[in-house]
Amino acid sequence: MSDTRETLVNLAEDAMCTRGFGGFSYADIARDAGISKASIHHHFPSKQDLGLAVLVRYGERLVEQLALIGKSSRSGGQALAAIIDLYRAKAGSGGMLCLCAALSADAHAIDARARDALRRINNLVAAAIEEVLIAGRRDRSISVGGDPRSEAESILAMLQGAQLMTRVTGEPATFDAATAVLAARIYRT
Amino acid sequence: MSDTRETLVNLAEDAMCTRGFGGFSYADIARDAGISKASIHHHFPSKQDLGLAVLVRYGERLVEQLALIGKSSRSGGQALAAIIDLYRAKAGSGGMLCLCAALSADAHAIDARARDALRRINNLVAAAIEEVLIAGRRDRSISVGGDPRSEAESILAMLQGAQLMTRVTGEPATFDAATAVLAARIYRT
DNA sequence: GTCTATAATGAGATAGAC
DNA sequence: GTCTATCTCATTATAGAC
Numbered sequence: 001m002s003d004t005r006e007t008l009v010n011l012a013e014d015a016m017c018t019r020g021f022g023g024f025s026y027a028d029i030a031r032d033a034g035i036s037k038a039s040i041h042h043h044f045p046s047k048q049d050l051g052l053a054v055l056v057r058y059g060e061r062l063v064e065q066l067a068l069i070g071k072s073s074r075s076g077g078q079a080l081a082a083i084i085d086l087y088r089a090k091a092g093s094g095g096m097l098c099l100c101a102a103l104s105a106d107a108h109a110i111d112a113r114a115r116d117a118l119r120r121i122n123n124l125v126a127a128a129i130e131e132v133l134i135a136g137r138r139d140r141s142i143s144v145g146g147d148p149r150s151e152a153e154s155i156l157a158m159l160q161g162a163q164l165m166t167r168v169t170g171e172p173a174t175f176d177a178a179t180a181v182l183a184a185r186i187y188r189t
Numbered sequence: 190m191s192d193t194r195e196t197l198v199n200l201a202e203d204a205m206c207t208r209g210f211g212g213f214s215y216a217d218i219a220r221d222a223g224i225s226k227a228s229i230h231h232h233f234p235s236k237q238d239l240g241l242a243v244l245v246r247y248g249e250r251l252v253e254q255l256a257l258i259g260k261s262s263r264s265g266g267q268a269l270a271a272i273i274d275l276y277r278a279k280a281g282s283g284g285m286l287c288l289c290a291a292l293s294a295d296a297h298a299i300d301a302r303a304r305d306a307l308r309r310i311n312n313l314v315a316a317a318i319e320e321v322l323i324a325g326r327r328d329r330s331i332s333v334g335g336d337p338r339s340e341a342e343s344i345l346a347m348l349q350g351a352q353l354m355t356r357v358t359g360e361p362a363t364f365d366a367a368t369a370v371l372a373a374r375i376y377r378t
Numbered sequence: 379g380t381c382t383a384t385a386a387t388g389a390g391a392t393a394g395a396c
Numbered sequence: 397g398t399c400t401a402t403c404t405c406a407t408t409a410t411a412g413a414c
Contacts, residue, residue: 019297022212023298100357101294101350101353102294104356105353115357118357145370146369153366153367154369156367157368161347161351162343178346179346181334
């Protein structure tokens with residue numbers, strides 16, 4: 001990927017997580033990237049193309065991040081704590097949302113390709129959390145009462161919802177409060 | 190409130206829950222209401238005024254709804270089930286979000302008055318859920334392990350997040366899956 | 379309270395030169 | 397690949413007649 005193209009994807013991802021798909025314009029990222037609006041159209045003919053490119057790269061990186069967390073964690077509890085931190089970091093950066101939460105809220109504004117990608121990424125994250133819960137139950141580092149897959153989907157919903165609530169108060173503490181119950185389920189890391 | 194004014198608030202609320210604050214225009218609801226764009230400005234000089242009016246009425250109605258649920262429920266479990274249904278109904282109606290989730294996602298686009306109202310309403314709902322949990326713990330109809338206030342905030346986050354996830358798949362079953370763990374904590378209604 | 383008309387702005391997108 | 401210039405359209409908002 002060329003430098004310019006990567007810069008544009010970076011800026012667009014940041015803008016989407018902060019203000020949503022409808023909340024930024026080519027003019028915005030053109031200014032930040034130091035090029036003209038027309039030049040962006042050379043790399044991404046339509047805004048939908050740009051959105052999809054951001055989403056695809058986000059999915060790839062997430063796979064890597066989740067794999068790394070799984071590999072470097074010495075317990076399910078440690079892995080779950082790392083995943084919570086992933087979402088907390090976004091919420092703490094001026095009330096950002098993870099890309100999935102941001103684009104889900106703007107689902108009406110994105111095309112079918114992007115919605116498909118979104119669905120896949122949500123499934124991917126839920127599956128990763130499920131594996132972490134299974135590991136945590138096995139090594140007794142996480143309290144897992146019910147079906148791991150159901151628990152995983154609830155946890156993903158909670159993490160995305162906690163980001164939404166944090167955006168309203170502007171206080172990172174809001175995220176911690178809304179996820180305290182989840183953190184308390186980790187016996188040890 | 191005049192008929193026209195109320196119609197406009199109704200249409201705007203619906204539009205906001207479906208497409209967000211930035212996702213509808215005066216032209217949209219003018220068409221639906223059968224009046225001109227300019228006439229809306231007579232009732233609500235700016236779009237921010239309209240948004241705030243919708244939010245204020247939403248808060249008032251929510252207080253009534255939550256009071257009614259508290260009064261008509263014969264157990265904490267029944268009350269919690271009714272609250273879950275409240276959020277499920279929106280998610281099931283074509284992937285709508287509750288007004289709080291919708292405007293939280295668009296927090297960058299609304300003014301300080303609206304963000305204040307949003308904060309108050311989130312607190313109000315969390316407090317109502319907390320009371321329900323306390324009642325449910327007392328009458329042994331809900332499993333409540335930790336601090337009721339923390340549990341309440343987690344539940345609110347989970348409900349809003351489940352609506353986000355449901356919007357992506359378009360399947361009401363997604364909401365049920367993401368809240369199955371919560372529903373399972375209700376011993377009886 | 380409603381209308382038509384219009385302003386003022388910003389959006390995504392295209393053409394064509396360099 | 398990048399630019400300037402332009403197009404087309406939608407947006408919020410206002411002016412002023414009825």
